[in-house]
Amino acid sequence: MEKPPAQMTVIGISKPGGPEVLLPETRPVPVPAPGELLVKVEAAGVNRPDVAQRSGSYPPPPGASDLPGLEIAGVVVALGAGASKHKLGDKVMSLVAGGGYAPYCIAQDAQAMTVPPQLTMLEAGAVPETLMTVWHNVFERGRLQPGETLLVHGGSSGIGTMAIQLAKALGSKVIVTVGSKEKANACLKLGADHAINYKTEDFVAAVKEATGGTGVNVILDMVGGDYVERNYDAAAVDGRIVQIAVLGGAKATVNVTRIMVKRLIHTGSTLRPRSNADKAAMVAAIEAKVMPLFREGRIKPLIDSTFPLQKAADAHRRMESSEHIGKIVLSL
CATH class of the missing domain: 3.40.50.720 (NAD(P)-binding Rossmann-like Domain)
Known part of the structure; x- marks a missing residue:
């Protein structure tokens, strides 16, 4: 596997405000801590909490990335110590506490789910949060x-x-x-x-x-x-x-x-502040009871629209229009 670069261009929140405050910035590529994965992001879902965070009314929980983005799909490119559920090269989709609007994002090994072959990576990016x-x-x-x-x-x-x-x-x-x-x-x-x-x-x-x-x-x-x-x-x-x-x-x-x-x-309930153990327990139940439905083709996310990462502001405008039907996804 190619080694991840040292730097990346992400979409950050330059200050609280409208969609226009979503601007590119350069950040170091994060390094996975114990129990974590580094995922090369191919798709990131857009959710209402992203809009709330951008407008200044929903700060990230302590320790989470300050970048927006609560769900991603991509390929595992680095493993933290003790991460054993997934391996390098695996296609995964995961809830994340933040940081999804980026080419690389940290996910918890226990919260990441293997992408079923019936889903495209774009569809997989629209799944974890919902x-x-x-x-x-x-x-x-x-x-x-x-x-x-x-x-x-x-x-x-x-x-x-x-x-x-x-x-x-x-x-x-x-x-x-x-x-x-x-x-x-x-x-x-x-x-x-x-x-x-x-x-x-x-x-x-x-x-x-x-x-x-x-x-x-x-x-x-x-x-x-x-x-x-x-x-x-x-x-x-x-x-x-x-x-x-x-x-x-x-x-x-x-x-x-x-x-x-x-x-x-x-x-x-709210999902984002829940403990990693709580989220891992939900994922285990989903893997047992819901993943078979994806594999049988009985469930797949409805995609409203996709935008390239650099057009995240347009994705937020689409969400705030409330005209969308299904999920809005950023494509990398």
């Missing part, structure tokens, strides 16, 4: 069971499109909320049973109609705000609401009685 978010929140926290119904807000997002496919592949029904006919059609094509346009329909009434009045068993919500109380309305008895973002606001006024009467569970 897959781990959906797996942990819908299945580990929300305990979605076969035969139950999942409601996904933002069904056409990267997370939404992954949630639809995974829930359907594992035997559940799926209802989504979306903001346009085009997005509704995309979700139905992926396997969603119902798509509700939240701009023209009341999602609570539409959910009750679609479920014969019983409501949904699990709700994956990235909106928060006034959706919280409406989620309680749309949930079935013993329903689980899982909060993964608050794009509509972090504060809500709720009638707590409804939680008691319906025996609801409202939980939530």
